[in-house]
Amino acid sequence: MASLKVYADRRSQPSRAVILFCKINGIEFEEVETSLFTNDLQTPEYQAINPMKKVPAIAHGDFTLFESHAILMYLACSYHVPDHWYPTDLCKRAKLHSVLDWHHANLRYGAMGYLVNTILAPFFGKSPNPEGKADCEHKLVESFSTIEKVWLEGDSKFLLGNDQPSIADISFVSEIMQLHMLPDEERNRLIGPYKKVERWIENVKEATNPHFDQVHKYLFHVISSFKQTT
Amino acid sequence: MASLKVYADRRSQPSRAVILFCKINGIEFEEVETSLFTNDLQTPEYQAINPMKKVPAIAHGDFTLFESHAILMYLACSYHVPDHWYPTDLCKRAKLHSVLDWHHANLRYGAMGYLVNTILAPFFGKSPNPEGKADCEHKLVESFSTIEKVWLEGDSKFLLGNDQPSIADISFVSEIMQLHMLPDEERNRLIGPYKKVERWIENVKEATNPHFDQVHKYLFHVISSFKQTT
Numbered sequence: 001m002a003s004l005k006v007y008a009d010r011r012s013q014p015s016r017a018v019i020l021f022c023k024i025n026g027i028e029f030e031e032v033e034t035s036l037f038t039n040d041l042q043t044p045e046y047q048a049i050n051p052m053k054k055v056p057a058i059a060h061g062d063f064t065l066f067e068s069h070a071i072l073m074y075l076a077c078s079y080h081v082p083d084h085w086y087p088t089d090l091c092k093r094a095k096l097h098s099v100l101d102w103h104h105a106n107l108r109y110g111a112m113g114y115l116v117n118t119i120l121a122p123f124f125g126k127s128p129n130p131e132g133k134a135d136c137e138h139k140l141v142e143s144f145s146t147i148e149k150v151w152l153e154g155d156s157k158f159l160l161g162n163d164q165p166s167i168a169d170i171s172f173v174s175e176i177m178q179l180h181m182l183p184d185e186e187r188n189r190l191i192g193p194y195k196k197v198e199r200w201i202e203n204v205k206e207a208t209n210p211h212f213d214q215v216h217k218y219l220f221h222v223i224s225s226f227k228q229t230t
Numbered sequence: 231m232a233s234l235k236v237y238a239d240r241r242s243q244p245s246r247a248v249i250l251f252c253k254i255n256g257i258e259f260e261e262v263e264t265s266l267f268t269n270d271l272q273t274p275e276y277q278a279i280n281p282m283k284k285v286p287a288i289a290h291g292d293f294t295l296f297e298s299h300a301i302l303m304y305l306a307c308s309y310h311v312p313d314h315w316y317p318t319d320l321c322k323r324a325k326l327h328s329v330l331d332w333h334h335a336n337l338r339y340g341a342m343g344y345l346v347n348t349i350l351a352p353f354f355g356k357s358p359n360p361e362g363k364a365d366c367e368h369k370l371v372e373s374f375s376t377i378e379k380v381w382l383e384g385d386s387k388f389l390l391g392n393d394q395p396s397i398a399d400i401s402f403v404s405e406i407m408q409l410h411m412l413p414d415e416e417r418n419r420l421i422g423p424y425k426k427v428e429r430w431i432e433n434v435k436e437a438t439n440p441h442f443d444q445v446h447k448y449l450f451h452v453i454s455s456f457k458q459t460t
Contacts, residue, residue, distance in 0.1 A: 070327035104334030
């Protein structure tokens with residue numbers, strides 16, 4: 001098997017999703033720290049791997065790939081992980097593609113956009129933007145409501161009525177964990193009303209620990225420093 | 231084979247992509263007109279098919295699905311269409327997933343957002359928003375640049391260096407055709423600098439006609455009426 005390199009910054013939600021997936025499944029890889037907001041993303045060497053200048057990306061032997069969902073699907077197939085992560089059944093896989101596609105313009109847009117328009121604005125060379133915040137808050141809360149009512153319909157432990165997690169569970173919860181950057185009260189205002197969502201997050205943690213906590217440790221260290229200086 | 235229903239409004243970019251894909255590949259289906267901005271999307275019957283109240287969606291026998299990329303992938307597998315649409319090779323398929331994932335927060339965000347913040351604002355109960363327009367214009371032009379430099383790298387006729395179209399080509403060009411709603415001068419200002427993009431659009435039309443023009447006929451009829459009244 002060719003060697004696997006994962007180019008990642010653990011402060012990035014999709015980077016954590018890919019690292020977590022590898023660790024849970026015992027996939028051997030070299031983590032290449034590729035730091036956001038530095039020259040790491042700007043070098044010609046990195047842009048040959050990911051011309052979008054983002055993380056994560058992988059190099060598996062000579063094969064390179066970016067976009068975290070595409071990476072997770074590729075790794076699931078390439079390493080023959082247990083079927084529940086990315087089912088081979090055509091209909092189950094199609095439903096998983098549907099929820100993964102939904103993510104981009106909904107949960108990702110709302111959660112990342114909310115942070116970029118508020119506390120992370122300075123890191124993106126912007127000023128906090130109340131109109132952008134309101135737009136993203138609407139999308140974020142709507143996304144929690146959709147997860148609660150649609151994707152967690154019934155009493156299933158995981159998305160799509162599953163009793164075991166899929167790559168979507170890992171992707172979505174890695175995204176949501178970023179909201180711990182917000183003051184607790186603000187975060188609770190946004191997610192608190194969605195009790196099934198909160199239980200599901202705990203289910204994903206439980207199913208993926210100790211890896212989940214290990215992979216998120218650096219994020220919480222960054223958050224702790226961030227909260228002390230702001 | 232179970233019967234296939236496609237719930238669509240041909241004014242919707244992803245609806246057209248799904249209809250076009252079916253027609254090119256001789257997939258028999260019933261087109262269920264599901265009109266944007268009407269009660270069609272609000273009925274309990276439709277929400278049982280697509281709780282997001284959007285188009286397109288499909289019902290294939292008892293199996294229902296929404297999100298156009300998920301639908302295109304499902305149909306490609308279910309109907310065993312020629313391999314170039316959605317390659318079975320793991321690496322080729324992964325690259326296609328990557329470009330499809332990229333679409334959501336880039337070309338889709340930019341092109342649809344530009345229209346919603348300008349001429350289509352009233353249809354979404356909004357006022358034209360200069361800040362939103364500027365944000366989406368930036369993303370749209372950046373997306374054209376990325377298509378030109380990354381996805382059409384080299385002299386390939388189609389995305390990802392391919393000499394035959396994939397589902398991404400259909401998805402993206404269906405999206406871009408919506409920009410014909412803009413005055414010609416405005417549209418040319420946005421896309422005109424990207425000559426490879428313009429050639430690629432012609433390649434996709436040529437490879438998929440007469441179906442491409444047939445599927446887009448209603449859009450151009452709507453555009454013609456729209457331009458006469460504004």
